[in-house]
Amino acid sequence: MKHVIIGNGPAGVVAAEALRRTDPAAEIVLVGDENAPPYSRMAIPYLLTGNIGEEGTYLRRDAGHYEKLKIRLIIARADKVDGKARSVTLSNGEKLPYDRLLIATGSHPLRPAIPGIDSPNVHPCWTLADARAIAAKAKPGARVVQLGAGFIGSIILQALAARGVKLTVVEMGDRMVPRMMTEKAGNLIRLWVEKKGVRVHVNARAEAIKSTGAAMQVKLSNGQTIECDLVISAAGVRPNIAFLEGSGVKVSDGILVNERMQSSVPEIYAAGDVTEAAGFYSQQPQLNAIQPNAADQARIAAINMSGGQTAAQGSLAINVLDTLGLISTSFGQWQGVEGGEGVELVDEANFRYLSLQFKDDVLVGATSIGWTDHVGALRGLIQGRVRLGEWKTKLLQDPTQFMTAYLGAAQKAA
Ligand SMILES: Cc1cc2nc3c(=O)[nH]c(=O)nc-3n(C[C@H](O)[C@H](O)[C@H](O)COP(=O)(O)OP(=O)(O)OC[C@H]3O[C@@H](n4cnc5c(N)ncnc54)[C@H](O)[C@@H]3O)c2cc1C
Numbered sequence: 454m455k456h457v458i459i460g461n462g463p464a465g466v467v468a469a470e471a472l473r474r475t476d477p478a479a480e481i482v483l484v485g486d487e488n489a490p491p492y493s494r495m496a497i498p499y500l501l502t503g504n505i506g507e508e509g510t511y512l513r514r515d516a517g518h519y520e521k522l523k524i525r526l527i528i529a530r531a532d533k534v535d536g537k538a539r540s541v542t543l544s545n546g547e548k549l550p551y552d553r554l555l556i557a558t559g560s561h562p563l564r565p566a567i568p569g570i571d572s573p574n575v576h577p578c579w580t581l582a583d584a585r586a587i588a589a590k591a592k593p594g595a596r597v598v599q600l601g602a603g604f605i606g607s608i609i610l611q612a613l614a615a616r617g618v619k620l621t622v623v624e625m626g627d628r629m630v631p632r633m634m635t636e637k638a639g640n641l642i643r644l645w646v647e648k649k650g651v652r653v654h655v656n657a658r659a660e661a662i663k664s665t666g667a668a669m670q671v672k673l674s675n676g677q678t679i680e681c682d683l684v685i686s687a688a689g690v691r692p693n694i695a696f697l698e699g700s701g702v703k704v705s706d707g708i709l710v711n712e713r714m715q716s717s718v719p720e721i722y723a724a725g726d727v728t729e730a731a732g733f734y735s736q737q738p739q740l741n742a743i744q745p746n747a748a749d750q751a752r753i754a755a756i757n758m759s760g761g762q763t764a765a766q767g768s769l770a771i772n773v774l775d776t777l778g779l780i781s782t783s784f785g786q787w788q789g790v791e792g793g794e795g796v797e798l799v800d801e802a803n804f805r806y807l808s809l810q811f812k813d814d815v816l817v818g819a820t821s822i823g824w825t826d827h828v829g830a831l832r833g834l835i836q837g838r839v840r841l842g843e844w845k846t847k848l849l850q851d852p853t854q855f856m857t858a859y860l861g862a863a864q865k866a867a
Pocket of ligand 1: 459494496497498578605609696726
């Protein structure tokens with residue numbers, strides 16, 4: 454059996470290792486187009502703050518790890534997939550035949566259509582090469598404008614602030630992290646980062662970036678112009694699927710897969726940021742670009758690729774953020790569901806917030822700020838689809854009792 458994996462990020466690496474465990478005799482080829490050992494983007498913020506060196510971002514650090522597992526690594530771009538002939542054409546001219554193919558090509562940062570976005574001092578923060586460029590320019594005192602305050606943007610913000618730059622954040626939405634946090638929670642995070650000295654513009658977009666020598670001016674839709682030395686673009690991501698044109702693989706925004714992580718072409722599977730897999734509660738295709746999701750899907754794809762039978766439970770939003778020391782989380786259907794019920798507790802003075810969302814007597818989503826103890830219980834209740842019974846009424850009255858409810862309801866169910 455010959456397995457080819459395109460993409461050597463977390464999904465590709467986890468899948469290659471799982472395939473080796475389930476199919477000791479198989480040929481396994483792992484293709485990646487970045488000139489670096491397989492690494493984790495999640496570690497880039499720690500690289501920027503100086504907590505780790507570049508090797509600290511590598512997914513596996515023991516020497517000869519891939520050779521020992523007989524996983525052949527190729528550095529090249531996959532340019533084309535022929536689903537009928539079962540082959541992948543690489544940028545180096547090599548043609549790789551396969552019996553089973555896994556696409557784990559992740560996503561790429563969106564480039565907002567703003568005049569001046571191509572200036573040399575505008576960078577996304579997505580790859581090790583981006584991190585090197587940012588580290589060279591984001592020196593203490595440098596004036597930095599960051600476009601976007603979504604999940605990844607807020608993680609980058611933390612790393613930039615730690616480097617001692619003068620930071621201004623521009624977000625199109627009406628609050629920070631608008632696709633992960635309720636209105637009150639997103640506003641509370643904004644208040645917190647402003648208190649820490651970061652300037653935040655919400656309901657604003659960059660309309661133009663001008664360069665005058667080394668300095669730049671970012672013109673905003675709210676009429677303000679910000680002088681800066683560096684612009685970080687964190688305006689969202691999109692799956693890497695362009696090379697699949699003509700392959701027969703059905704795509705929407707990402708690759709559409711069934712619960713076995715199999716695409717519309719039976720020999721081709723997909724995992725990670727590149728997929729649009731069924732949601733845990735909605736069962737509708739959704740993008741969910743987070744690393745735990747990538748690793749889970751990779752393991753499931755690998756088992757099925759080597760002849761096993763296993764199904765994904767559906768992809769679940771699991772987001773944990775540390776924004777300049779303020780811990781926030783959001784899980785599952787944090788925005789609530791139609792016909793559901795919810796409760797919200799806001800303690801603005803102490804930067805604490807909790808929102809619980811129910812469907813019938815099951816917790817389907819939650820958002821928290823300032824809760825560091827036991828937040829795993831929220832995830833446990835959601836992921837376990839635990840029936841809360843009488844605990845639901847108690848939680849609607851006092852949502853802070855979620856840990857007691859978890860112990861009570863989950864133990865009863867067990
Ligand atoms: C700064 C930052 C912080 C983050 N923090 C978190 C966090 O705290 N928690 C969290 O859950 N997630 C976080 N993420 C998101 C997380 O990194 C992604 O969800 C994860 O990397 C997805 O893994 P993947 O293997 O699907 O894709 P990727 O890691 O993107 O790997 C895909 C690989 O495929 C390669 N590739 C693409 N196209 C081709 C091709 N045609 N041929 C060959 N190779 C190709 C790419 O170059 C890449 O190396 C963060 C991301 C960033 C950028």
